[in-house]
Structures are given as C-alpha cells and as structure tokens.
Amino acid sequence: MTSLPSSLELVLPLVDDLAHDIPEIERYRRLLDALRRLLPCDAIALLRLEGGELLPLAVDGLSDDTLGRRFKVADHPRFAALLANPEPTLFPADSPLPDPYDGLVDKAPRLDVHDCMGCSLQVDGKPWGLLTLDALEAGRFNAQDLATLRAFSSLAAATVSAAERMHVLQRAAEREHTRAESYRAAAGQSATRTLLGRSAAMRRLLDDIATVAPSDLTVLIRGETGVGKELVAQAIHAASSRADRPLIAVNCAALPENLLESELFGHVRGAFSGATGDRQGKFELADHGTLFLDEVADLSLSAQAALLRVMQSGQLQRVGSDREHRVDVRIIAASNRDLADEVRAGRCRADFYHRISVYPIGMPPLRERGNDVLILAGTFLEENRARLRLAGLRLAPESQSALLAWTWPGNVRELEHTIGRAALKALSRRGGGSRALTIEAMDLDLDVTTVTPVETVAAPDPAGLPLRAALDAYERMLIGAALERHDGSWAAAARELSVDRANLRRSALRLGVVPAAMGN
Structure with a gap:
C-alpha cells in the first residue's frame, strides 16, 4: 500500500x-x-x-x-x-x-x-x-x-x-442508431458492425463523419473493395437528424438495367409484364431518410441521368404512372473506382459526378491503419469464439506479427475471412473440444516472407536523400538493429528504444521491417 x-x-x-x-x-x-x-x-x-x-x-x-x-x-x-x-x-x-x-x-x-x-x-x-x-x-x-x-x-x-x-452528442447518435435498426430490419438489412480503430487514418475519417453527418449534403465514400464503406454510410446516417428514419441500401452493381427504374422509383400495376400491383421504389422507402447507393460507378449513363433528375428536383414518377411523387432523401454513395477517372473515360456524366460528390470521404485501406489490424482481429476472434462455442480464442504472438506484416489486398473483408479460416484450422488441428484455442501463424496461411527481414537492413547513406527519406532510413536501421539484438522480441526492443511496443510495431510495419524470427 x-x-x-x-x-x-x-x-x-x-x-x-x-x-x-x-x-x-x-x-x-x-x-x-x-x-x-x-x-x-x-x-x-x-x-x-x-x-x-x-x-x-x-x-x-x-x-x-x-x-x-x-x-x-x-x-x-x-x-x-x-x-x-x-x-x-x-x-x-x-x-x-x-x-x-x-x-x-x-x-x-x-x-x-x-x-x-x-x-x-x-x-x-x-x-x-x-x-x-x-x-x-x-x-x-x-x-x-x-x-x-x-x-x-x-x-x-x-x-x-x-x-x-x-460526449453526450455522440451517445445520443448511438441511441438514435439503435432506434433506426427496426427500419433497417424492415428493409431486409441485418444489424451491422460499427467502425473500429484508433489509427490516425481512422481518426481523420471519424472527424469527417462528425463534420458532414449533421448536414444534408450528398456524400461520396471512396475506398478499395472490402474496406467497409457501408459502415461509413451507416455511421453518417446514425449521427444525422434522419437517424430515426430508414437507411435504404441499393447495390447498383446488382441492378439489371431493365429493372433499375422500377427498383429505384417504383411502378404501378400493369406497367410491364409481371407488375401485378403498385410498388414503392427505394426512393419512396427512404423518404425523409437516407438512400445508400453502393458501387455507384456501375450505373449506366442513362441510369445516371434518371437519378440526376430526382436528385435535382426531389420529384419522381413510378414506372407506368403520370403522377409525380415528391421525396426528401439524403444520398450517400460509394465507389471503389475514381469517378473523376470514369468521367474522363466517358463512363460517368460530369454533371452526375459533381452532384454525387458534394462531400467526398476516403475510407483508408487496412494496410494504412497500423495496429487497427489487431483491434479488428479481436472482433472477428470473439465472433468465431462464440460461433465455434469455444471458451476462448486468441492469437499467438507470431500470429499477431504476421497480421501486422501482411498488406491486406482484400482489406477488412480479407481479415475477417482469414480469422474465420484460421479458427477452423486451429480447431481441426487440436481435434475439437471447448477449451481456449490459440491460432498459430501457420493457421493464418499468410506469406510474410516478402517483407524485409532485419538481417538485410543496412546503415543508411543519407547523402542525396530528402529529409523524410533519410529519417525513415535511420529509423529503419535503429529498429532493425534493436530487433536483431533481442532475437526478434518486440517487448525487449521497445524497452531498449524507450517506446511503446504497439508504436514500435506500427513504425516497423510502415517502414517494412519485420524480424526474421517473428517474436513477441
């Protein structure tokens, strides 16, 4: 005491x-x-x-x-x-x-x-x-x-x-998000995960969400496949004044051209073969709420023109009807392609691009999020632990190092599938049972041998290098030498360099330095 x-x-x-x-x-x-x-x-x-x-x-x-x-x-x-x-x-x-x-x-x-x-x-x-x-x-x-x-x-x-x-405003937004779950369920959507991460890239993203969410501006979410763009859309909607109204999601890539207007704007009975009754489209379902257009770059030029009319006037006509309906819908769009490049290639209308990208937000790829990999892995570990009915599911130190060293071309979706497969492999290797299970590096099946081992890290020659490059080279040498002296032990190297171990791992990942013997 x-x-x-x-x-x-x-x-x-x-x-x-x-x-x-x-x-x-x-x-x-x-x-x-x-x-x-x-x-x-x-x-x-x-x-x-x-x-x-x-x-x-x-x-x-x-x-x-x-x-x-x-x-x-x-x-x-x-x-x-x-x-x-x-x-x-x-x-x-x-x-x-x-x-x-x-x-x-x-x-x-x-x-x-x-x-x-x-x-x-x-x-x-x-x-x-x-x-x-x-x-x-x-x-x-x-x-x-x-x-x-x-x-x-x-x-x-x-x-x-x-x-x-x-943080009363943030908590209020979370409560509103919970209230909106019933609307999403009615639209055929299940409860989803939340955005996780503490990296600088994620902090910038959350700042952008907090800035634009209270407004009614149209948002374009840009990011690679698998980064979680729909989670960003859900977060924007949950923190907006429309959170108690539905969030309706549309996968534009899955909409056949001949059914697009019916899906978006609805139709009346007899409008076409198979139209046996009146039907609301996604815009009407999202009235006073939010419409999320995923993979918007896959819309044809004619579909873009039809959408543009509704976005500009707020008025639509169901297929087969002369009657106009007015809707109040906020648009959030997402694309894994650069729409500016699509405009230059003639696959996207310039006026549609400017209307859809009023407030662009970039969702960072997983390789730029440092230690967020382990935070996200914790979520997937817990989900698989419950699914497999295990007492515990954890990562061996070598597995954590392997996750940090991988570049994740498939982003968060790839991480989720990797953890799921590894859990099954580890369970099969052990032969069943319900006690705690450890995922070893071999269960992950990630080839991290292409990352620079510490033995190849040489003293930098700063001559002719820009300041940032020279500093990176020097930091790479110090980290590599410390890891080599301590046989790949992150904890020992962090103590020698007087830095936090998690920060050391993030720096090593950014610089491409991983110990040859993946230690703890």
Missing part, C-alpha cells in the same frame, strides 16, 4: 482532469495508469457495459486485440460476479471460474492460479461497467488493496461520468 502523500499525488491530477475536455482515450489511459501505480499488477482494464456485453475501452498489460473484443457477460461468470456485487471482489487465486483474459495477458500464455480482483462502476445509479486487475503472482492482492480499490472506484465513476457528459 502506498503512503498517503504518494496516493494524493496520483489521484489529484485525475480530479483536475474532471474539469477539462480531454480525449476520452487519454482520460481513461490516465485513470488506469494511476490505478496501476496505486495497486501494482500485471494487467488492468476498463470495460463499459452495453446491453449484455462488456466493451474494453482501455487496457494495459493485455494484448492489443483485446480492444476489438466484445465480452458477453453470460459467457463469462467472473464478469457476471463483478457486476452483481456492489462492492469490489477479490477472487481466490485457485478460483474455478474461467478468466476472460486467459491468453490475453502479455506476460503469460495461460492464467491458471493467479490473483484477480475488480469492481463495478455506477453512473447515475446504474451499472456502467467494470474495472479489473490481474496479477500473475498468487497472493499479490489483500483486504487493504480491496479498500483502496473501493475508494478509487468513486473517482473512476466520476471520471467515466465526465467522459459520458463530454
């Missing part, structure tokens, strides 16, 4: 933070840092309760993919016990309850006999989430530590309450 002055020195900055608008991630990082210094441990986490799931918001001492996981409380009795107890809980070192972090603690592949304690956090009289602490050494925590955690939990609750109030 630390002395009183030391404890005050740790908590007073947190009290001061309550009055300042600082980023949520930084606020939570400071909270965990202070608690870990008050109560030394090997892993600590802050999780928020949403429905029946716990979402990790900040972790220290746990693998990066933990941030992408969603822990169903019903699947994890330790979490359920913490939420059910208004007081902090210290589990016996030999507790038979499985630990949700088994295989996720940086310093240990397995959590058998160890110390674990935690507490629930209450905001406005309701359970908000959990603080959890794990120590690999049995007997590390005692009754006095429980009292310290009890006192600290009040400050932690005030911290998360301040963060909630600072």
